[in-house]
Amino acid sequence: MKNSQPIRMCIICRSRHPQKSLIRLKQNSKEVVAFDGTGRSFYLCRSCVKDEKKRKGLAKRFKQDLEQLTRLLGTLA
Numbered sequence: 001m002k003n004s005q006p007i008r009m010c011i012i013c014r015s016r017h018p019q020k021s022l023i024r025l026k027q028n029s030k031e032v033v034a035f036d037g038t039g040r041s042f043y044l045c046r047s048c049v050k051d052e053k054k055r056k057g058l059a060k061r062f063k064q065d066l067e068q069l070t071r072l073l074g075t076l077a
């Protein structure tokens, strides 16, 4: 069986998922934004994105405004 699907890790729960099913973001100087093809990116899984506690943790970790981050994730999820 061929398994060439790229697998990436969610930075919150560290579970591994097919890249396509994850939400890809990057940090643009201080702001977390959708990945646009340049710079270093990271991935979030959809169950973490839906979990408010985890979003709070992420906002803290990246020093982001929770509401703004939630809005961004809402547009991507």
Ligand SMILES: [Zn+2]
Pocket: 010, 011, 012, 013, 014, 015, 044, 045, 046, 047, 048, 049
């Ligand atoms: Zn996760």
